[in-house]
Amino acid sequence: MAQLIGGLGTSHIPAIGGAIHKGLQQDPYWKPFFDGFPPIRAWLGETRPDVVVMFYNDHGLNFFLDKMPTFAVGAAPQYCNADEGWGIPTLPPFKGELDLSWHIINTLVDKEFDIVTCQEMLVDHACTLPLKLFWPEGDCPVTVVPVCINTVQFPLPKASRVYAMGKAVGEAIRSWDSNKKVAVIASGGLSHQLDGERAGFINKAFDLQFIDSLESNPEWATQFSIHEIVEKAGTQGVELLQWLAMRAALTAAAPKVRRVHSNYHIPISNTATAVMALEAV
Amino acid sequence: MRKTIPGTTPFDGDMAQKGYALNKMCFSFNHQANRDAFVADPEAYMQQYGLNNEQAEAIRSKQVLALIAAGGNAYYLAKFAGIFGLDMQDIGAQQTGMTKEQFKAKLVAANHS
Numbered sequence: 564m565a566q567l568i569g570g571l572g573t574s575h576i577p578a579i580g581g582a583i584h585k586g587l588q589q590d591p592y593w594k595p596f597f598d599g600f601p602p603i604r605a606w607l608g609e610t611r612p613d614v615v616v617m618f619y620n621d622h623g624l625n626f627f628l629d630k631m632p633t634f635a636v637g638a639a640p641q642y643c644n645a646d647e648g649w650g651i652p653t654l655p656p657f658k659g660e661l662d663l664s665w666h667i668i669n670t671l672v673d674k675e676f677d678i679v680t681c682q683e684m685l686v687d688h689a690c691t692l693p694l695k696l697f698w699p700e701g702d703c704p705v706t707v708v709p710v711c712i713n714t715v716q717f718p719l720p721k722a723s724r725v726y727a728m729g730k731a732v733g734e735a736i737r738s739w740d741s742n743k744k745v746a747v748i749a750s751g752g753l754s755h756q757l758d759g760e761r762a763g764f765i766n767k768a769f770d771l772q773f774i775d776s777l778e779s780n781p782e783w784a785t786q787f788s789i790h791e792i793v794e795k796a797g798t799q800g801v802e803l804l805q806w807l808a809m810r811a812a813l814t815a816a817a818p819k820v821r822r823v824h825s826n827y828h829i830p831i832s833n834t835a836t837a838v839m840a841l842e843a844v
Numbered sequence: 845m846r847k848t849i850p851g852t853t854p855f856d857g858d859m860a861q862k863g864y865a866l867n868k869m870c871f872s873f874n875h876q877a878n879r880d881a882f883v884a885d886p887e888a889y890m891q892q893y894g895l896n897n898e899q900a901e902a903i904r905s906k907q908v909l910a911l912i913a914a915g916g917n918a919y920y921l922a923k924f925a926g927i928f929g930l931d932m933q934d935i936g937a938q939q940t941g942m943t944k945e946q947f948k949a950k951l952v953a954a955n956h957s
Contacts, residue, residue: 578931604940622919623870623871623874623917623919623920623923623924624874627867627868627871628860628864628867628868628871628917629868632869645874646874646875646876647874647923648874648875648879648923648926648927649920649922649923649926650874650926650929661944663949715855715917715919716855716856716857716860716917717854717855717857718856718857724951756852757918757922757935757936758852758853758908758912758918758921758939759850759851759852759853759909759931760850760939760940760941761849761850761851761852762894762911762935762936763936763940763950763951764853764948765951765954765957766956767954767955767957790849790854793849793852794849795856798852798854798855798918800950801916829954829955830948830951830952830954831950832931832932832933833932833933833936833951834901835954
């Protein structure tokens with residue numbers, strides 16, 4: 564059976580793509596963010612996952628309001644990025660992992676998560692940037708199964724439902740008939756709000772509590788309604804749902820996790836950024 | 845009735861219905877040819893997507909709060925803002941009535957709150 568080795572999380576602000584493109588990693592504005600990655604890359608260099616399952620949210624590249632799935636699972640041999648309309652560089656395609664995609668789809672539906680399946684799927688910066696951040700050199704060494712969780716149009720799935728879905732994805736990975744090593748990735752957050760008079764809202768205390776909860780009390784954030792999460796983390800900070808799914812998946816792998824490394828920095832663009840690696844132990 | 849969050853408009857079913865034409869136009873800006881067509885003739889482009897008067901006026905004004913009130917969603921509106929080279933801090937400053945420098949300072953100050 565496949566091995567679920569751990570989980571990663573990172574913010575995915577579009578401007579990061581521009582910074583990578585321009586080589587600004589050591590620039591004083593960007594350095595405190597990029598400095599969070601080398602210890603995690605070192606861990607990835609030792610553990611060498613073959614496949615990642617990516618929990619992320621589309622920002623209007625693949626999905627429009629005509630058809631808006633709550634949970635969508637990619638089942639494509641290859642995933643392409645494309646022009647997102649705001650001038651960030653388009654990143655090269657990466658390879659899918661069809662056998663795991665369909666095993667996750669079959670497992671989720673069996674566990675009564677009625678997901679949307681996508682044999683063609685454009686993936687936006689939320690899916691491409693984490694790969695570029697964790698594996699900056701050369702071709703991406705992992706294959707990918709993208710799992711999109713709606714954070715665009717309310718009603719959003721409840722935190723408790725996202726947690727249950729993430730756990731089911733973890734169980735699917737663990738029961739995949741393969742000798743491959745798999746990691747789960749959360750893309751998004753942490754606290755930020757782009758829209759309204761409350762734009763620029765950041766909640767450091769809540770973010771730090773959330774990060775700590777992922778290590779030792781993974782269900783902590785499921786106590787909150789979506790309305791409460793928006794209030795505490797901002798309209799886009801609700802992307803922390805992706806982190807909750809990632810952490811829930813790990814509960815299927817091991818009773819505990821070890822925090823390999825984490826970094827928190829305010830601000831990049833309008834966002835409180837976080838990066839984290841958790842090893843299943 | 846659930847209590848509201850000040851300065852925040854959750855993009856729910858009511859807003860998604862209200863803003864459908866506006867958001868559909870902004871979604872089209874994923875393509876360079878559509879951005880070019882809009883810039884060449886904004887009025888004709890808005891008409892093509894069936895924007896109502898409130899939405900068309902909000903587009904003309906480039907005021908984000910008016911665009912949100914007209915049903916716009918932040919993720920699609922960002923593609924509209926991109927046409928004019930506006931980044932998220934420009935948009936944040938505009939919505940909060942600050943200069944960009946003041947808005948940036950507000951973000952940095954969140955480190956100490």
